Amino acid sequence: MSEFLTLNIGLCGFGTVGQGVWKHLSANRAELESRLGVKLNLARAAVRDPGKHRTVKIPRSKLTTDPLAIANDPSIQLVCELMGGTTLARQVTLAALRQGKIVVSANKALICAHGREIIAAAQEHGGHFFFEASVAGGIPIIKALREGLVANRFPRIYGILNGTCNYILTQMEEQDAPYAEVLAEAKRLGYAEADEALDVDGWDTAHKASVLAWLAHGMWVKTDQMIVEGISGITPADFKNAATLGFGIKLLAVITRDLAKNELCVRVHPTLLPAGNVIANVSGVFNAISVTGDVVGTTLYSGRGAGQDATASAVISDIADAAALLKHGKGAHLIGEAPTPARGGCKLAPPESIRCRYYVRLTVKDQPGVLARVASVMARHLVSIASVIQSPAERAGAASLVLTTHESNERAMLATLKQLAGLGSVLDRPLLLRIGDFGD
Numbered sequence: 130m131s132e133f134l135t136l137n138i139g140l141c142g143f144g145t146v147g148q149g150v151w152k153h154l155s156a157n158r159a160e161l162e163s164r165l166g167v168k169l170n171l172a173r174a175a176v177r178d179p180g181k182h183r184t185v186k187i188p189r190s191k192l193t194t195d196p197l198a199i200a201n202d203p204s205i206q207l208v209c210e211l212m213g214g215t216t217l218a219r220q221v222t223l224a225a226l227r228q229g230k231i232v233v234s235a236n237k238a239l240i241c242a243h244g245r246e247i248i249a250a251a252q253e254h255g256g257h258f259f260f261e262a263s264v265a266g267g268i269p270i271i272k273a274l275r276e277g278l279v280a281n282r283f284p285r286i287y288g289i290l291n292g293t294c295n296y297i298l299t300q301m302e303e304q305d306a307p308y309a310e311v312l313a314e315a316k317r318l319g320y321a322e323a324d325e326a327l328d329v330d331g332w333d334t335a336h337k338a339s340v341l342a343w344l345a346h347g348m349w350v351k352t353d354q355m356i357v358e359g360i361s362g363i364t365p366a367d368f369k370n371a372a373t374l375g376f377g378i379k380l381l382a383v384i385t386r387d388l389a390k391n392e393l394c395v396r397v398h399p400t401l402l403p404a405g406n407v408i409a410n411v412s413g414v415f416n417a418i419s420v421t422g423d424v425v426g427t428t429l430y431s432g433r434g435a436g437q438d439a440t441a442s443a444v445i446s447d448i449a450d451a452a453a454l455l456k457h458g459k460g461a462h463l464i465g466e467a468p469t470p471a472r473g474g475c476k477l478a479p480p481e482s483i484r485c486r487y488y489v490r491l492t493v494k495d496q497p498g499v500l501a502r503v504a505s506v507m508a509r510h511l512v513s514i515a516s517v518i519q520s521p522a523e524r525a526g527a528a529s530l531v532l533t534t535h536e537s538n539e540r541a542m543l544a545t546l547k548q549l550a551g552l553g554s555v556l557d558r559p560l561l562l563r564i565g566d567f568g569d
């Protein structure tokens with residue numbers, strides 16, 4: 130081992146992910162080092178509270194409460210930012226990159242908010258930024274896009290990127306249970322945070338979609354430039370209606386690029402997927418992604434999208450790339466870092482470019498003539514009805530009306546929905562779901 134170079138690693142954050150990295154690096158160190166030809170030295174770790182009980186033990190002498198001290202430590206070549214948040218995490222990341230260091234990050238919120246600045250800092254100062262763990266946990270989707278599929282342009286990428294939402298939707302469907310009840314159970318089991326909004330309102334998925342869109346298309350799309358809708362409006366009845374129509378319901382990130390017009394669209398919303406679609410059958414906390422390339426066709430990836438071990442697997446793969454970089458320099462075969470993807474004149478697609486079939490659920494007064502009024506509003510916006518399911522609503526004197534449409538576009542549907550919501554016979558806010566006819 131004496132002839133091996135040593136990579137000194139600083140972990141900023143020793144929580145769920147940080148401890149997982151330490152645990153698995155310690156357990157598999159000998160094999161990893163012999164494969165990489167580099168000695169991996171866990172030099173220091175930063176935490177908020179050094180006295181906290183941790184399941185993975187670390188010598189107290191290696192702990193600091195100052196993550197910037199790790200970023201600025203000249204003996205440390207690799208900084209793993211595993212704290213979360215966007216303020217201190219940004220400072221630590223930029224400080225390390227400005228010294229030409231390698232930063233490994235699992236922090237999709239940081240990349241979505243400050244990715245442009247971070248990549249620019251890395252390029253300007255000769256630093257390197259790896260982020261395999263930021264999207265889909267243990268699934269090597271970043272490397273797939275950067276390396277395995279480098280020959281391709283990507284007309285469509287879609288998938289389940291948030292295990293908490295997928296767990297909740299799966300339980301609602303399988304147990305016929307209401308959203309609030311399943312959410313409470315998910316919190317009890319530790320699958321959902323105390324403040325669940327980041328997950329269930331779609332923001333976490335949107336952060337990851339932003340990272341994938343940049344990797345695939347070279348364009349930073351902020352969350353306020355996307356449709357972002359969460360899962361809290363879905364009811365068990367929606368699953369029954371969807372099943373009757375031959376669909377399941379998943380919260381998806383959908384990234385499409387019209388290669389002819391060079392228009393990019395990034396959106397996050399619950400989606401009706403045909404029951405036979407592989408991703409419609411991915412249950413529980415698992416993630417799954419379908420990537421269609423113009424050269425390769427469609428490829429599919431699934432696995433654990435979060436959790437200590439899956440995320441540590443992804444972080445360690447970036448550490449391995451950092452070791453290859455140290456050993457071989459830029460251009461090494463193993464390096465997962467690619468040059469910034471070319472934006473190539475790509476622009477954001479207008480809403481009318483989103484074309485799909487739609488599912489609309491209305492709670493209406495149980496009176497004659499209501500369906501005719503609804504149909505007339507839809508006709509006014511050139512939205513054509515494909516099917517209608519009418520059933521009693523829970524509330525007395527009300528009925529549930531579920532309509533699917535033939536293909537329409539987002540602008541027409543939003544105008545239709547606004548007008549439907551204003552009808553005196555429509556009682557609650559209408560629910561609009563998109564149907565994902567992705568053909569794979």
Ligand SMILES: NC(=O)c1ccc[n+]([C@@H]2O[C@H](COP(=O)([O-])OP(=O)(O)OC[C@H]3O[C@@H](n4cnc5c(N)ncnc54)[C@H](OP(=O)(O)O)[C@@H]3O)[C@@H](O)[C@H]2O)c1
Pocket residue numbers: 141142143144145146147175176177178179181194195196210211212213214217235236237238262263266434435436437440
């Ligand atoms: N958990 C997952 O399954 C998962 C999956 C994919 C990506 N990620 C991402 O990975 C990152 C870390 O997540 P996590 O679940 O490991 O979080 P976590 O369990 O809350 O751990 C955060 C760690 O950072 C430390 N820390 C926080 N603020 C600090 C500060 N101001 N100074 C010093 N140390 C500080 C904490 O110290 P204390 O221990 O003393 O509190 C803790 O060790 C996040 O960006 C997250 O989005 C997580």
